[in-house]
Amino acid sequence: MTPKPTSTETTTTDNQSNNFSGQYLPGIDLTGADLRPRPDDSELTTGDALLRADFSNATLTDAVFVRANASRALFINADCRGVDFTRADLTQANFSGADLRKANLTGANLAGAILSDADLTEAKVNRTNLTYANRRGAVGISDNEEG
Known part of the structure; x- marks a missing residue:
């Protein structure tokens, strides 16, 4: 049985690209995490541990991203069932095919x-x-829904 990560400190990642692609991370708590891509290649600091996040094909069921900054993060084909994204910054994030x-x-x-x-x-x-969000082919939300 895979242990349940409870914070960003207990999760092994690629610190340069923060590649969580394909990872099994159900219930992980990323409350307030800053997942924005860095504008340059400067050295990462402890507080920057989740920048350039790629959660493509990851299992994130019931994870917590409350107030997290995940702008431009990738959640392509990710299992995000029951994830709490309350007040999260998901500007330009890619959820193509995500659940x-x-x-x-x-x-x-x-x-x-x-x-x-x-x-x-x-x-x-x-x-x-949802301003300018691409909802083509999305299920469960209409094109004119404004939230």
Whole structure:
């Protein structure tokens, strides 16, 4: 049985690219984490441990990203069922083909995000910023839903 990571400190990552692609991370708590890409190749510091995050094909069921900054993060084909993204900055994040069933996106910023072919069935999108979000082929959310 794979142990359940409970914080970013207990998760092994590639510190240069923060590649979580294909990882099994159900229930991980990334509350307030800053996952933004760095504008340059400067040295990473302890507080920068999750920058350039790639969660493509990862299992993140019931994970917590409350107030996390994951702008431009990749969640392509990720299993995000029940993930709590409350008030998270997901600007320009890529959720193509992601499973977001029952995810909580309340107050999240998904401006310019890619949600194509994602499943948002029963996802909470109250006060969610979906300005310029690509929702082509997405299930469970309409093109004119504004959150």
